[in-house]
């Protein structure tokens with residue numbers, strides 16, 4: 167736990183960390199139930215609303231605490247230590263609000279309405295862009311969901327997959343191809359206007375409620391249109407480097423920290439009768455515990471360093487951090503998989519037991535590999551950045 171205080175750089179942060187730590191302890195007690203039943207943890211979401219956490223990234227002018235990216239990541243990590251699913255689900259919400267606060271990507275009156283509903287009612291938002299035919303939206307495929315121009319706005323029809331937090335969403339940002347036009351739009355629809363089809367039955371992160379949502383001729387008025395642009399064309403307002411997406415590595419690091427905590431305690435206290443001391447003093451176990459610490463320290467240090475740089479940078483400088491955010495995500499999610507694997511090797515055969523949390527952590531961290539940006543995209547981005555100064559201009 168001391169290491170959390172090493173990463174928390176102010177008293178306010180440490181004080182609020184006590185709140186998320188307490189929530190995490192409660193969620194940890196419920197995690198097995200929601201994982202086994204594949205149900206959405208509504209009671210965890212209600213606890214997050216009651217604690218005020220859902221409004222901590224909201225700007226002060228709308229009644230929030232306007233916490234920094236660094237602080238948001240600390241809380242996300244902490245919540246994931248209790249339950250990865252709950253942390254990932256709420257991470258999209260608090261992260262998206264932070265991103266919108268930084269970029270002004272939503273029209274001001276719409277953002278104000280959303281923020282006020284968060285503070286007043288605990289309203290939640292997420293972006294649902296994935297579709298079966300496009301796969302990951304980060305690869306730029308055109309959505310098959312279609313927006314048709316009508317008087318006063320658009321009517322949208324389509325289906326989104328992997329819609330995390332869907333059972334609790336008040337606001338949903340969806341992407342749609344504009345009918346008869348090459349452009350793609352981003353629109354905000356209300357949760358009550360979509361149908362949720364409960365398709366989410368997967369290996370890990372089972373309690374994220376990442377079901378399909380179906381839109382049937384959903385009317386979106388002008389004031390909930392976010393942007394309409396040609397494929398690949400970045401609207402100037404939405405480019406802050408995507409620092410908020412670090413909530414993804416924070417989540418998987420949190421899950422692997424829980425595995426680390428378990429393995430450390432187990433190794434320090436388990437003494438089979440073949441040994442005169444606990445297994446923590448067996449050289450190969452010690453090596454694994456040390457490797458876990460190093461992997462976590464490296465991945466957390468990079469993530470928090472980048473978050474601080476983002477917090478302190480201008481909007482233009484924030485954009486240039488994007489490849490490094492990808493690097494932090496790839497390092498963290500792969501480290502999380504390795505750390506949980508090492509923790510299970512330390513604990514041995516008992517780690518497979520459904521009565522222990524390790525096998526859930528093992529399944530949960532696997533999902534991180536399939537959140538954006540994917541590893542191949544990150545490595546390509548880093549390679550391009552590294553070779554750029556040496557490339558000859560194309561004729």
Ligand SMILES: Cc1cc2nc3c(=O)[nH]c(=O)nc-3n(C[C@H](O)[C@H](O)[C@H](O)COP(=O)(O)OP(=O)(O)OC[C@H]3O[C@@H](n4cnc5c(N)ncnc54)[C@H](O)[C@@H]3O)c2cc1C
Nearest residue numbers: 293294295296301302303305328329330371376533536538
């Ligand atoms: C737990 C969890 C929560 C999620 N929550 C959300 C959410 O809230 N909102 C949301 O919109 N999405 C969400 N997603 C979806 C996520 O962003 C991806 O869309 C989804 O995981 C599918 O990505 P993919 O790379 O596996 O799929 P695909 O893009 O179909 O890729 C499948 C395979 O083909 C390869 N491939 C496909 N296209 C290309 C290409 N153009 N170039 C090179 N290789 C290619 C990939 O590398 C991969 O090996 C979530 C996913 C998970 C696992």
